Amino acid sequence: MKVSALYVYPIKGLRGIGLESAEIGPQGIRHDRRFMLYEVQATTSALKKIQLDTHPACALFQPQIVSGSQNGDSEIVVRFLGDPPQNGRPEDENGDSMSVPLEPNLSTLDKIEVDLHGSPASAYRMGDSYDVWFSRRFGVQTILVYLGDGRRAVLGNTLLPKAALGQQRGWITPLSSYISGTRQGGEDSTPWIAFSDVAPLLVASESSLQDVRDRLLGGHLVEMYKFRPNIVVDGQSEDAWAEDFWAELRIGAENTLQLTGNCVRCVSLNVDYKTGKPAEGEEGNVLKRLMKDRRVDTGSKWSPVFGRYAFLGGRHSKGITVAVGDGVEVTRRNAERTVWDWPDL
Template sequence: MKITTLYVYPIKALRGIKLKSARIGPQGIAHDRTFMLFQVSEPDGELKKMQVDSHPQCALFEQELSGGNISVRYHDPENQDQDEQPLVIPLTLNTATLAKINVNLHGSAPSSAYSMGSPYEDWFSARFGFPIRLVYIGDGKRAVLGDTLPPKQHQQTTQNGKGGWLSSLTSYVTERDQEGKPWITFTDVAPLLVTSESSLHDVSARLPADEPMPMYKFRPNIVVDGQGEEAWAEDLWAELTFNNKHKLLLTGNCVRCVSINVDYETGKPAVGELGSVLKKLMKDRRVDTGSKWSPVFGRYAFPAVMQDSQGASFELRVGDEVEVTRRNAERTVWDWPGL
C-alpha cells in the first residue's frame, strides 16, 4: 500500500489542509488540532464545544498554513463572490498575554487552555452569528481515557525478506503530563486517524455514480490506498509500518456520527443520497460492540518507536510505502468513558 493523502486540522472542526509531507510526533501531525472553537452560551457563559456534527457551519471555513500562520477564509453560501481578507492566526503564541480557561472535551477535563480574545474571536463571532471563544491548547494537556492507549510494550513478529521471522519490542510514543499520564491535544481520542480508500470505494458504491463520497468528510490524518487489502480490512489492523521503518499502533475504531452527512458547500446537512450516508452505513458497519449504534470507518493510532530508534518523531510523505505488520484476531472494542 501507499499513502495517498495527509491532512492536518490546526483549528479543530474547520476544513482540513492537505499536506505533501508531515512531521509525526507524540501528539500526531505537528500543529494538529491545537486550536478549537467553543460557542459561548447565553446568559451563563458556558462553553459548548463546536464540531461539524453539532455546528455544520464549521465546514464553510477553509484554513491554510503559510509562514508560521494559519489563514482562515469564510465561504459565505449566500455570497459566493465575496472576497474578503483572511483571518491570520499565529501557529505558536506567547501564552503569557492570553487568558487561561478550563475546557471540557469528551470528558478528559477540565483541561487548561487559553482564550485568544480579540480580534480573533470577534471575527468568528461575526460569521457564526453568536459569541465564540477561539481556544489555544498551549501548554494544556488532555488525558487519554479508557483503553484507547495501546499496551506500553508488545512483542512483534514480522517476516524478513529471506523468509525468516524477526522479533522486536515496540512501544507507543506519547508525551506525559506532570503526573506521568499520556496526553493529547484537541484531537478526539488519539493523535492520529487512519483511513483506507478501499473502504471509501465501498461507501461510494452505495451512492449514485455521480455523487461519490469524498474522503475529507471522514476527517482523517493519514489515508492509504488499501491496495492488496479488501474493504474494511483495517478493522483488524493493529500495526502499520511505513517505509520498512516507522510504525503506528492502531488501537481503536472511529465510530461515526451525522458529521459525514454535512454538505461542505452549504454548511448544512446534505440533501439527497449524500445526506443519508450515516444511515446507509448503519446497515452493516455497526461492528464495534462498545458503540453498537454507531458505524465504524477508520482506526485511531499512536506513533510507535522501536527500542533502538533514535528520537520520537519522524516524517511521512504522500507516496510512502505502507505495510500491515500486525493484525488483531478480533475487532477492538470502543472504550472512552462518557463518549
C-alpha cells in the same frame, strides 16, 4: 499499500489542509488540532464544543498555513467561504480572512479551563479580535482557544497504545495526575492528546471508501475529506474494511503506528461543504447508509465504524516524517475487532 494522502487540521472542526509530507510526533501531525472553537451558551455561559456535527458552518472555513509572514512567524490564515455576515464590514464583501499565529506567545494570553469529551485541559484564550471574527460568522458567541502547554488525558484502555497499557491498568490514577499537573515518570511518560477527539491520528483506507461509494451509496460520490483522516492509505492488497483488524502499520523502512481503536461516526458525514448546512439527497444520507452494516463495534453499537485511531510507535519518541507515496505494510493484526470504551462517549 502506499500513503495516498495526508491531512492536518490546525483548528479543530474546520476544513483540513492537504500535505505532501508531515512531521508526526506523539501528539500526531505537527500543529494538528492545537486550536479549538467553543460556543459560549447565552443563558449559562457554559462552553459548548464547535464541531461539524453541531455547527455544520465549520465546513465554510478554509485554513492555510503560511510561513514567514511579515513578522517572521508562521500563521494560520482562515478564509471564510460563506456569505458575508449581515451588517458586515467592507472587507467582508470579497471573502474575508483572519490570520492566527501558528505558535502564539503564551505570556500574552489568559488561561481558560476547557473540556472535550470528558477529558479536561488548561488552554489559552486567543483574544477578542478572534472571538468577534468567528462569532459574526457562526452567528453565536464564539471563543478561540489554543492548547499551548496544556494536555488532555487519553481515557479508557483500548484507545491507549500497547506500550502504555501496563502502566494504565487503573486509568483513574494517571487521569488525576493530568488534572493536578503532577505527572509521574517524566514529561511524556503517559500518553496525552491535543484537541483530537480521542487519539492523535486517524487512519483511513481508500478501499473502504470505494465500498461506501459503490455498494452503500449506489455509485454516489462521497469524498474522503468528509471522514477527516490524518493518514489515508490506498488499500491496495487489502480488502475493504480490512483495517478493522489492523493493530500495527509500518510506513517506510521502519516507522510504525499502533492502531488502537475504531472511529465511530456521527452526523458530520452528512454536511454539505458547499453550503455549510446538512446536505440534501443522497449526500445527506451517508451516515444512514453506513449504519446498514457498519455498526460493528459492540462498545458503540448504534454508531457505524470508518477508520482506525492510531498512536506513533513507542520507539519513535522524537517523531518521524511520512510522505505521500511511502510504502505501508500491516505488521500486526488483531484476531477480533477492538471494543470502544472511552467513558461517556
